[in-house]
Amino acid sequence: MSKKSVVSAIVNPVGSMRVLSSREVSRLQDTSKTGLHRLFRRCALAVLSCEKEGDNAEALLLDYQDFDISIVQEHRGLKLELLNAPANAFVGGKLILGVRENLFSVLRDILYVSSHITDDPRFDTNRSTDITHLTFEILRNANAFIIKQPPNIVVCWGGHSISREEYEYTKTVGYQLGLRYMDICTGCGPGAMKGPMKGGYIGHAKQRVSKGRFIGLTEPGIIAAESPNPIVNELVILPDIEKRLEAFVRLGHGIVVFPGGPGTCEEILYILGILLHPKNKDIPLPLVFTGPASAQAYFEQIDHFIGQTLGEKARKRYKIIIDNPVEVARTMRTGLEKVTRFRRKHGDAYYFNWLLEIDREFQSPFEPTHENMANLELSLDMPTHLLAANIRRLMSGIVSGNIKEDGVKAIRKHGPYQITGDPELMQYMDKLLESFVKQCRMKLPGSEYKPCYQIVK
Template identity: 50%
Template structure:
């Protein structure tokens, strides 16, 4: 099975140089990482934390970045059937596939000096300030930062392997957040990263609201093991765990810490 996926609006128009760079870099040393993260997105909603099991199941999956007159399109070879409905890819999965291309191939190949103001040298900046600038650039490129918008993003933090009681509690908290039309940000996986989004979606539906967003902030080693949950509307892949944590703290306007394991405790 071969499927061609067109880009969403955010990446529908690229210069020829941008398209050439994406196509070339997609087949370089980043290819395996790019393929694995794309496969994880295509399995959005699948309950697993075993990356090897997922990779073995879809060992014949492949992805090609194909140049065209307006930029690029994606060619999927033997993708998971669960990502399609009546032969058409699910819209949120289509959007998040291009988020992988943006963050793994486009953003990660940009040198820090290219995102600094003219005349400013990276060696003259404290390392922490440079990292913060990189994170800001990634979030801005993902179009999740909006000037003039009231601060209303709630980060819901917790574990991926939780009890039914803990899931129900997080779900009900999510309902209350949704009724108040808050945007939700999580680590984008299952468990606590899913329950508040599901609840918030229900709460927002009761308010007839369609403007709220569900942001998933992750990093390559995590997304490969934990596919995004099906609620994530805006996926952002940070380069590593440290940048992911800083992005979560800086992006959110409030943080709710739910039950979790050692990872949740260490992040606190």
């Protein structure tokens, strides 16, 4: 293994995290299982590795196993001490400003969730409304809300492992969105999460938008595998994938979906499952699937799978636009105007979609153990929204087994997940997942993909 270039440095704070209590410092430096140091170190390393190409969290931690981060308390406030940090995060011996901002966002969110959410008796995670309020408070603490600004945040979903042609297409779509003054929110990683931000940044520059927002929403389990890309200027770390997904649909005003793998499929199933709820049938939320001409077959297959599993009602909630970035941007702009009128009429906030009904099936954290994956109920006879919730959980487990540190270790120890269910549904599922494998959408190209799942027929 080649020796990595590293730098050690003392970093001054930015943003609101300038002072910490002695209790907070103790928790951040506690290396026990219940302490926060392991989580803080892992997320900090991911932010410092924003220029890396890869999706292997375990490999990143191994490459920089000598990396460490600690708190330096002084009479004027706090500083962070970085030991053996990735050299690419520095220029002229100083930490890149955007990286430094995101590093202190990590500190902010980890401490807030630990100190004010996890131990707060006001939040009952068995209640749907409490989970929504929890998500709201994390976003509010991160200053993610601009109160009087009309809806203009477009969430962009898509795979981290996409072709160069697909990546360039995401940039062009982002550029057209930026020209129309729309802000971009993604999962903050590479591929279809980076492209729209890069294009949107250029669009904003041409329109002289000086305070464009490029919001990255992530969670601790995936951040090391999908490090925040350098364009992100607002990073928020949610506690788990379910709250991350809820943050997307509560904070965003429209959604564009690019080609991707199981993670993108998880996101599609999440939003469709929510939009199929009877209470949400009149709530406008523009949803567009798009890609270059070469991605047409991909979206036809996704569309066919949705029709087979969730039915025609689900297919009516989105629009497929192929190889036309301008039309995507126009559709989003028209959709956001409808969202603005609806929220004004119903007194809903511009900055947080309170009216959207989200069942606990879409909010409860799913731990993708081998037992839980094997016990997932997967039947075409299930109510549509429950089927969508369980297929989403299945896709979430596959993402974990592909790239998340704990999931990769579990697969190595126990072998692939065993997936069982309705034979007809399993046939649809097998065909879809096999297409992801053939198109290199499970992992970044360059290494042989060994499936982390097995469809039991």
